[in-house]
Amino acid sequence: MADRYFNPFQAIDINVPVEFHEAFTRYCQRSADAVIDQSPFPRMVDLWFLSVCVAARLGLEPADTTKYDTRKIIDGSIFGSDPWRVHQLMLIAIGKTGDVHIVSEPRKMMTLASGLAVAGLPKVIEMLKDGDAEPIWNLSDAVDSLLRKEKAA
Amino acid sequence: MKLLRAEFQNFRMLRDLELNFSSDPEKKLTVIRAANESGKTTILHGLQWALYGDAALPGKGEGFRLHPIDWNASEGKRVPITATVEFELTTYRRVSGDVRETRRRYRLVRSAFEDVDSQARRSASTVKLFALNETGASPIDAPEAVINDELPPELREVFFTDGDRALSFIEADVALSTKRERVQRAIRSLLGLGVIDDAIKHVRKSASEVNRKAKQVGSGSELNRIASRLEEMENDREKFEADLEDAKQQFGAFDEKVDDIDRKIAAALQKGDKEKLQKDLDQAKREIKRLDDQLATANKEHSALFRSRSIATDLLAPLLGRAFEKLEELHDQGKIPNTTIPVLQDRLSAEICICGETLESGDPGGEKRRAHIQKLIDDSQRADEIQEIITDLYYGAKPRQADGDSGSSVWLEEYKAVVERRDGLQTLRDEAGRKFRALEMQLDELPDTDIQGLRETRRQYKDQRDRHLSRQSSIETQLTGLRREREDLEANRDRLLREQKKGARILAELEVTQDVTKVLQSAYERITNEELHKVSELMNNIFIEMIGADPEQGAIIRHAEISREFDIIVYGPNDRTLNPDRDLNGASRRALTLAFILALTKVSEVEAPNVIDTPLGMTSGYVKRSILRTAVRESSQLVLFLTHDEIAGCEEIIDEAAGVVFTLTNPAHYPKMLVNDPGVAERKALRCECDHRSECQLCQRRADAQAELEMAS
Ligand SMILES: [Zn+2]
Secondary structure, three states: OHHHOOOOOOOOOEEEEHHHHHHHHHHEOOOOOOOOOOOOEOOHHHHHHHHHHHHHHOOOOOOOHHHOOEEEEEOHHHHHHOHHHHHHHHHHHHHHHOOHHHHHOHHHHHHHHHHHHHHHHHHHHHHHHOOOOOHHHHHHHHHHHHHHHHHHO | OEEEEEEEEEEOOEEEEEEEOOOOOOOOEEEEEEOOOOOHHHHHHHHHHHHHHHHHOHHHHOOOOOOOOOOOHHHOOEEEEEEEEEEEEEEEEEEOOEEEEEEEEEEEEEEEEEEOOOOOOEOOOEEEEEEEEOOEEEEEOOHHHHHHHHOOHHHHHHHEEEHHHHHHHOOOOOOHHHHHHHHHHHHHHHOOOHHHHHHHHHHHHHHHHHHHHHHHHOOOOHHHHHHHHHHHHHHHHHHHHHHHHHHHHHHHHHHHHHHHHHHHHHHHHHHOOOHHHHHHHHHHHHHHHHHHHHHHHHHHHHHHOOOOHHHHHHHHHHHHHHHHHHHHHHHHOOOOOOOOHHHHHHHHHHOEOOOOOEOOOOOHHHHHHHHHHHHHHHHHHOOOHHHHHHHHHHHHHHHHHHHHHOOOOHHHHHHHHHHHHHHHHHHHHHHHHHHHHHHHHHHHOOOOHHHHHHHHHHHHHHHHHHHHHHHHHHHHHHHHHHHHHHHHHHHHHHHHHHHOOOHHHHHHHHHHHHHHHHHHHHHHHHHHHHHHHHHHHHHHHHHHHHHOOOHHHHHHOOEEEEOOOOOEEEEOHHHOEEOHHHHOOHHHHHHHHHHHHHHHHHHHOOOOEEEEEOOOOOOOHHHHHHHHHHHHHHOOEEEEEEOHHHHOOOHHHHHHHEEEEEEEEOHHHOOOOEOOOOOOOOOOOEEEOOOOOOOOOOOOEOHHHHHHHHHHO
16 A cells, blocks of 8 residues: 555645634643643644544534634644545545545545534543543543444444 | 863862873773772863863852862962863864864863862862963963863763763653753754854844834834833743743752762661662662553553544444445446556566466467457556545555444454553552652661761752752743733734834834744754754664673664654664663663763764763673773774773773873772872872783782772772
């Protein structure tokens, strides 16, 4: 796969509404000294991607990001370090639209994913906060029950 | 810079001592043979005092007596102290395409007077620099500037090293932040990053000036108020930053003191017949450290669960299942080209078909089959872009997709394992903490006043250390607040400027300063990282070469590096990080610090000496020789203080590499360790010309004494 791999999102920035920026600085590790239990996500893209996944899992509709004041927080080149995410973003786009042709339109795919991220972010933040433990444990338990519940359904 | 000669008068036990150093590029090594307590540490201090003044002495010289402790007051109540260092500087100048090398010799003299009483008050030292030539010595202005250029004070610990103390670059006893600061400061001073620092400061200043213009434009208005506030904030920032630097340094200093006391307590326990307690304490501390390391790793594993492929795959399973059904459909309709193209191409070049028939170009049947296969390939390759992406997606994502279908969650399994590991380790850690506290209670109850005194001092130092740490946190918080407020105010100021007639020009000027600052800052980061990488690589090469001969460690240690956070890290098999305290033996630890020091000096491209005390302690055999040989090769001038024990086994290397070898003796070692009475009543370091293979009336030692002394130290 390595030699055939390419990152269509290379040139596309990831924009996030400003009201979520604080959550990104709060829950993502920004230095080697970060307290992991308080800031569970190694990088910003990990929080963003988890929000996409959670929204998809819960069947949330993508939010209309044009209604928000968004700023770039992550460079699209980040996916170069985790190529599997490129595949998953494509599959999400196909799954959501039912149209395989969307794979040749990286901007459309990113808009869709960003919409899902915005829809999923409040949910993920809730997962981090709800509970009596540190954010990493609250989130872990929430993901745990989400995976079990939906599977049972 | 190369050291040529040094001379000391009344500098502690160096009452009257002259040293010379080899400057021969073919014989770069100078060996000063000296038993412990023969003035080695004092010479290190003396050289640094000559070059950098009181700032280079322990505790910045405060309360640090310089005159000989057994000074006879009848010889005067004010002791003149001098330290002289002669060195050679090589400069390079381009002369019509050629590089012309010029060597000049200099003499640096520092002197001070000190009162002979318990206060030991000392006058501010005077320093003079002279250029030496055939006819005499001519004085040079600003000696400090010359020294700072040639031997940057930030690298002092790199040029003048005590082998034992240098271990603090890697040892776990010292706080992580202290080690980092040290490594970071050393590396940043390498490339003269101070120049960029100064430039940034300069640009900041011009930004303040532009802000002042904005203040004038909007006199009496909101703009004026904001610009004035920004001006005040700039002053606050400077003050906070200076405070922060001070807090960091103080923290480091007290951290070292705590560490020092710990060593003294350990020694006192050993003496006081409390070896068992000391051993238990040591073990408990090590256990705690080991568990903390493991806990940190487990936490990282926990965090990694949120960037893993499995969390995405598991959460997305229902949606991805639908997407994949789409792809399967296409595949079944034959719209996804299979991956036979490479296979077919392979066949063509092999000239034999999959069915075994020939595909040779000359053969008529072969020619026909060839054409057919070529057409198949062309058709496949004409598949459009979308198909290409989908094909990639189908084959790329398929294997993992199959896992997702099976219904079991990989992530839940991983999470379960992490919880078990973290909980298990935490239980052990709590247990170890309890054990340690119980031992400390035992320690508290010891009737030994020496030990209790040390423990009290330790408590005080620790309090001080923690106070500076909390000071650091509060300044950092204030600085963050300041930065945020400043950004808001600046945005407001710029908005108001836009409304002003003269505003556009001022705004443009401000933008320029902001752009320049950004460029400088990114240059700063980039250079730091590049230099860091160079030092890291070279350190690894030197280190691996030094310990290569050690079969035991050779099997454990894979490589060493300096991380982006300025931590020195050693890796074992499977990229597992090793703990220098636990997994490395004494020789490897020593090799690692020497490798770091030599790499720093070399990358700095400063031609500078490395003066090292006890470089080979705790090493033996092949490894010892390999450390010595590598150090000689990597240094441009190597001055080593070696005990008889350290020399043992390395004689041939010294024969070959050393241009100067002499011996120092402490007459107070008679009769316990010296064979003959030197007939000197004072405590002072004496020099004889004996090399590493000979001894004389003065330096001849008792055979058993050396071993005893080594043990005691
Ligand atoms: Zn001798």
